[in-house]
Amino acid sequence: KQEVTQIPxxxxxxxxxxxxxxxxxxxxxxxxxQWFRQDPGKGLTSLLLIQSSQREQTSxxxxxxxxxxxxxxxxxxxxxxxxxxxTYLCAVPSAGYQKxxxxxxxxxxxxP
Amino acid sequence: GAVVSQHPSRVxxxxxxxxxxxxxxxxxxxxxxxxxxxxxxxxxxxxxxSNEGSKATYEQGVEKDKFLINHASLTLxxxxxxxxxxxxxxxxxCSPRGSDQETQYFxxxxxxxxx
Numbered sequence: 001k002q003e004v005t006q007i008p009x010x011x012x013x014x015x016x017x018x019x020x021x022x023x024x025x026x027x028x029x030x031x032x033x034q035w036f037r038q039d040p041g042k043g044l045t046s047l048l049l050i051q052s053s054q055r056e057q058t059s060x061x062x063x064x065x066x067x068x069x070x071x072x073x074x075x076x077x078x079x080x081x082x083x084x085x086x087t088y089l090c091a092v093p094s095a096g097y098q099k100x101x102x103x104x105x106x107x108x109x110x111x112p
Numbered sequence: 113g114a115v116v117s118q119h120p121s122r123v124x125x126x127x128x129x130x131x132x133x134x135x136x137x138x139x140x141x142x143x144x145x146x147x148x149x150x151x152x153x154x155x156x157x158x159x160x161x162s163n164e165g166s167k168a169t170y171e172q173g174v175e176k177d178k179f180l181i182n183h184a185s186l187t188l189x190x191x192x193x194x195x196x197x198x199x200x201x202x203x204x205x206c207s208p209r210g211s212d213q214e215t216q217y218f219x220x221x222x223x224x225x226x227x
Contacts, residue, residue, distance in 0.1 A: 102157075103155060
């Protein structure tokens with residue numbers, strides 16, 4: 001059974017700081033790995049998708065890496081802004097893409 | 113990205129009533145639909161998976177007679193919470209996927225409060 005852990009559970013940083021969010025998973029037989037953000041009371045917004053054969057993906061100030069063998073992914077946010085405040089979730093579909101397991105998320109607060 | 117809508121976005125109901133949540137994929141055909149729920153301060157948990165035209169497969173611990181899923185078309189799926197109770201209060205999110213898609217898309221969610 002896949003288990004996904006995200007550390008830290010909460011993070012508060014001043015505006016402009018670079019930060020790293022961590023996601024680890026127990027079963028390396030994954031289809032891909034996705035990072036999402038969730039704003040309070042709202043659905044999920046996809047941020048980055050990394051295929052199981054890739055090592056990283058970049059979109060603007062966001063960079064996600066994947067080390068499948070060690071069961072780890074990181075989301076790097078450069079020059080954080082107050083608008084980045086949200087909960088960040090990583091999601092790991094099984095190899096057959098029949099099930100997606102989510103981490104509990106990291107709640108980020110960027111202080112102006 | 114794909115556009116997914118859910119209706120209603122919020123619903124408050126009395127205990128014992130039934131609530132239907134609609135999920136529509138507006139610009140692609142959803143061959144598979146995943147339904148998730150999220151309790152406060154917890155991650156999303158998969159409730160059931162359905163393929164168009166067939167019965168849903170429910171996760172362990174999810175009562176199929178209580179959470180009725182209908183996936184009759186490639187653009188519409190419904191989740192009906194029957195005889196809702198306060199413990200069913202949660203955030204329900206649908207997630208459709210097309211046969212050739214890799215990215216998981218999500219609806220905006222429906223917040224259910226059962227009094």
